[in-house]
Amino acid sequence: MGRFKLKAKYLFIFIIILVLGFTLQLSQILxxxxxxxxxxxxxxxxxxxxxxxxxxxxxxxxxxxxxxxxxxxxxxxxxxxxxxxxxxxxxxxxxxxxxxxxxxRPMVIPGGNAIGVRMNTKGVLVVAVTDVIDINGNRVSPARDAGLKVGDSIIEINGEKIVSSEQVVKILNEIKNEEVEILVLRNKGEFKTLSKAVKCLQDNAYRLGIWVRDKTSGIGTMTYYNEETNTFGALGHGITDMDTGKLLTVEKGLVMNAKISDVEQGKKGTPGEIRGVFYKTDEVLGEIKGNTDFGIYGSLIDNNGELKSKEKIPIGFKEEVELGKAYIYTTLKNNVVEKFEIEIVKLENQQIPDQKSMIIKVTDKQLLEKTGGIVQGMSGSPIIQNDKLIGAITHVFVNDPTKGYGLYIEWMLEELW
Structure with missing residues (x-):
């Protein structure tokens, strides 16, 4: 009887192991x-x-x-x-x-060069919805009554395509208190709404009660250039509006060469910054075609052969990325791309694209001395490991500028496939 119980116990354990193995394998497959x-x-x-x-x-x-x-x-x-x-x-x-x-396996030319970005939004972006005091002293908000929200883009007014904030002011003051039809873009969907501007007590101008923005500019870093398709990727993250946090929709965008003028060191609690100016503004480097969560993309127009003269290297897929030593290419002065050592300290097993694929730590003494670690403007700096382009810098840790996030390069390269 005791022997039977022992065999039953071992059989039960064996069945449990089989079930656990089956469940584990099934979950991995699914x-x-x-x-x-x-x-x-x-x-x-x-x-x-x-x-x-x-x-x-x-x-x-x-x-x-x-x-x-x-x-x-x-x-x-x-x-x-x-x-x-x-x-x-x-x-x-x-x-x-x-x-x-x-x-x-794609072969690309790694970047690291500083670029200036200028981008016009599709329509104008609503960054605030406010009240207006009309000439009778009443507090009203025509925009809010019409259903407009922060983050909306105004594409057309009365069928006229909107390209600037000045144009919105001009149209409203020409139409005055007549009803207008507004075409709105919200979360990739469009709808129409009606509204009437009111005459403002303060300046006698006709207003809807909105603040809008139509363009943005800044400094970033080129990540790669694909010679076969004449396309580039940069920044490693999308360009968002500073007030709304919304990803901006590109109507027209350009990238140009940028000259680094100053580097503010990053300190705990205060991210540093690379400051630069656009130069040779009549020589456009590239045209922006898309602004996504994983960077800006476009076609290269002309760069005097600087990128095209560099050597192509293969990309490394996420399964090939390892903990340990790696390098980044970035520009800090004299428009010279430099190579700095980093360490990959953590990897995320991502099946869905995400900006935070890995945690990196700056170990290069020269870079730490110059910048304190990762600073704003270095976003998009290519990460190289085992002679492959494996990722790009995306964010800095505010409380520890020696560390930051990078994303797997294949998330940036999805548009190639």
């Missing part, structure tokens, strides 16, 4: 991204083993290698293209579908 890339000629390991299997009927551009050691499958990219893979339980029950894209 949470692994449905869409992923394999580099042509390279391998990607999938943690798929019994009782799960891969349906081989649609492999085509990839091949499978069974690893005896860890009882898992490796996919080998054979040719460029897309294919679909199915994971099944016991070869019968569908568990998950994967969309696989086999691509060549």
């Amino acid at each position: 949470f692994y991204p449905s869409n992923f890339k394999i580099i042509k000629g390279e391998n990607k390991n999938l943690n798929i083993s019994f009782p799960f299997s891969l349906d081989n009927s649609e492999l085509g551009i990839v091949d499978t290698i069974y690893n005896e050691g860890n009882k898992s499958l490796t996919l080998n990219g054979i040719d460029e293209g897309n294919t679909h893979l199915k994971v099944k339980l016991l070869g019968l029950i569908p568990v998950k579908n994967y969309n696989v894209n086999v691509v060549d």
Whole structure:
């Protein structure tokens, strides 16, 4: 009887181990991204083993290698293209579908050069909705009554395309107290609303009760240049309005060469800053086509061959990034791109793009002496490890400027695929 109980106990433990192993593997399969890339000629390991299997009927551009050691499958990219893979339980029950894209490893030219950014928004951005005191002394808000909110963009008034804040003032004072139709962009959706401007007691001007902004400018860092597509990426994060925090929609944007004039050191609680001025403003470096959460993108127009003369290097995917030594390229003086040593101290296992993919620490004594660490204006500085472009600087730790965040370069390069 005692022996039977002992066997039952071991059997129970064995079943528990099987169930735990099954559950762990199932969770890994289910949470692994449905869409992923394999580099042509390279391998990607999938943690798929019994009782799960891969349906081989649609492999085509990839091949499978069974690893005896860890009882898992490796996919080998054979040719460029897309294919679909199915994971099944016991070869019968569908568990998950994967969309696989086999691509060549991109080769890009790392940046590090300072750039000046000028960007006009699509329409004008509402940064405040306020009350207006009309000529009768009444406190009113036509904009609020019309449903306008901070963060909205006014695209048209009475069918006329809006390109500047001055234009809004001109139209309202020409139409006076007549009703106007306003086309509004909010969260990528458009709608129309009606409103009437009121005559302001203070200056006799007609107002809706809004403050608007139509352009922005600043200094940042180029991350990469893709010679094949003549495109660039910079900043590592999007350009947002300082008052609303909203990502700005680009109507027209330009990047130009910038000359560093001063560097304010970062200190605990106070982020430092690279200050610069635009120079050769008649020589446009590039045109901004998009402003996303992961940087600005566009086409290169002319840079006197400075970027194009540099050597191309491969990008490194997030699975290849390691803890430890790495380097950044950035510009601090004399428009010279310099190389500084950093350390990657933490990596995030991200399946969804995010600006905070890794935590980096500045270890280069020269850079610490000049800037105190990471400062504003260094955003977009390319991160190099094992001779591959693996990421870009995005943010600084306010309470410790020697540290900051970087994002995986593949999040910036999504528009290539």
